[in-house]
Amino acid sequence: MTVKTRFAPSPTGFLHVGGARTALYSWLHAKNKGGEFVLRIEDTDLERSTQEAVDAILEGMTWMGLAWDEGPYYQTKRFDRYKEIIAQMLAEGTAYKCYCSKERVNELREAQEKAGEAARYDGKCRDLAPRDTDEPYVIRFKNPKEGNVEFDDHVRGHITFSNHELDDLIIQRTDGTPTYNFCVVVDDWDMGITDVVRGEDHINNTPRQINILKALNAPIPEYAHVAMILGDDGAKLSKRHGAVSVMQFRDEGYLPEALKNYLVRLGWSHGDQEIFSEQEMIEMFSLDAINKAPSAFNTEKLVWLNQHYIKTLDPEYVAEHLVWHMNNQNIDTTNGPALSDVITALAERAKTLVDLAASSRYFYEEYEEFDPTAAKKHLRPVAKEALVLVQQKLTETDDWSDESLHQVIQDTADQLEVGMGKVGMPLRVAITGASQSPSLDITLRLIGKERAIPRISRALEFIAAREAAQ
Known part of the structure; x- marks a missing residue:
């Protein structure tokens, strides 16, 4: 069976460095197995999704060289398919209409929390006879009440959830739009996804999704839930730590090879090797070698790798990336030596392409004054x-x-x-x-x-x- 992975970001912001690492791991696993990599844009959050964010994701993926074999698919263009599956589930009795008001559900949750219980829907509408009414309703998945959901995670090992802990998940809202967990299941099934690599924050979604897949008689993918990335202070990586957007790293003068090499090692290892060509990454990568502990972002190490790639990559290739920074600093490279020759001369001293551009100015224009x-x-x-x-x-x-x-x-x-x-x-x-x-x-x-x-x-x-x- 051909391995097929996917990267499925929500277009509500830029391509975060954590998402970029997930995409890289998914891409490498597919390439390592001679499989295919799918890009899917999960844009069902209509209020927060923007075209600008879609463009930022595509730009970041392209800059990193993570070419997709299929897609990008957009969930908003698949609503007819989701409705078809929901109608099928209603007919088969694996889903039901729930007429409970938001007020009732909120009161139920508050009572459960006061009693120290986990908040979950109590199944009031689960076995109602069909009725002809104009009352608003959601559609819920009829989750099994007995037994467990078990799966072997490539990073976490064997994981078990009791079905008793899972309530009947809403799969369609009152306005008729499908929900995240349901769309993911249908998409992974339709697209033939065999291996799901994603962040550990999705672990609790996995048993729900597996149960829906079982209800549809669909194959269950293999899962690998990757630990989060921390800042160098041990807190979850955020904007206050500096660059967290992939394109911000581009803007700060990093080569995509340096960022890819850094991210692949941020949670995965192969002996003591630190520097990997793309081909080495593909040949050596394994989901089972991903560390389950969170990894701390170390900017100094990224800078070291960037210096290495500036010095060792073909100057003509580095020039393709440097020219953006030259233009950004208003340096006219048409009036002076070949940019690749300047890179060869300056590479030993440069930490970033921003540095390289700034230090090359005197080759192309007169300096304003002596230091x-x-x-x-x-x-x-x-x-x-x-x-x-x-x-x-x-x-x-x-x-x-x-x-x-x-x-x-x-x-x-x-x-x-x-x-x-x-x-x-x-x-x-x-x-x-x-x-x-x-x-x-x-x-x-x-x-x-x-x-x-x-x-x-x-x-x-x-x-x-x-x-x-x-």
Whole structure:
């Protein structure tokens, strides 16, 4: 039998990082088994569901590279199917109309709570004879009164619920709309879902859904309920911990490979291995290796992984993601070196793509002013002779290769009988505006002769003004 998993978010907000991990686990399990992955949008909450949230979910899934084989399916487009199944259940006696008012149900719940009992519907309408009336009603599932619901969870192990603890679930509201637990059952059945991976907050829904599936003579999927993600303070991950939306991680400069690698390890492991290619994740992933304990989000570890991927992925690929950040920082990449070359030069120092974009600005546009600390330390009158000489040599050479540029700096230092730093540091501040950059030969080559020479002149003017002010 082909394994088929699904990710079924409600479009009431962005794609949360917890949802993204669930989607990743579902996707990996399907790929590991050579199966299929379904995307389903559970939009029956008409008041809270928005198209903006749907778009955010699709954008987040696409950015993470979690391509779906089927879908997206929308529950709001399947209402006729739900009504068909409910009519069938009414006819077969596995569901019934309940005419109890909200007031009666609320009073019942309050009385049960005062008595220290679990709040549940008492089944008053369960065995009523059919009646012809205009009274409003809901439709409830006739849950078995005896026995247990048992299932083996891939994460939690063997789980048992007593049917006595479960009341008769509402499957259709008074306005005729179906409820969440019922729609999920019909969808999983119709879509041939064999394995359900979802958050542990759904564990209590599982026995209800299994009983409905049994009433429909539908196959029961296998289940894996994943623990929640905590913040680094031990509390449930929330907005106050920083980025919790997938696209917020994109905005903060993380590569999808880094986030995927981080999320797969946030509750799953394979020995001591920390870094996984996508293919390794697919080959090694197992639902049975998911940890049942909650996992704490560690931003430092995510940053470490992001640095790794910035340094090791193909610069051309990184450039595809970096260009968004360059545009976001209003840096025109059409006027300067190839972005992949800049990435190769700067990757060792960059923690995020936001950092990478900011630190590459001087390759594409003139800096507004010298970094005050760097200028004070390195653009002093004593540096003038070195800058004049190196500018002269750079002007005279047409060989703008790394080797040639390195030799120019070396020859200048030799001629002045000073260390390389006495030439290199003033030159670095002159051409970048600051004291940090890749090696000078690479930096000069990428900036280019037409920009580098005038920048040295600007530094010499700065030194002259400084001299005049003394």
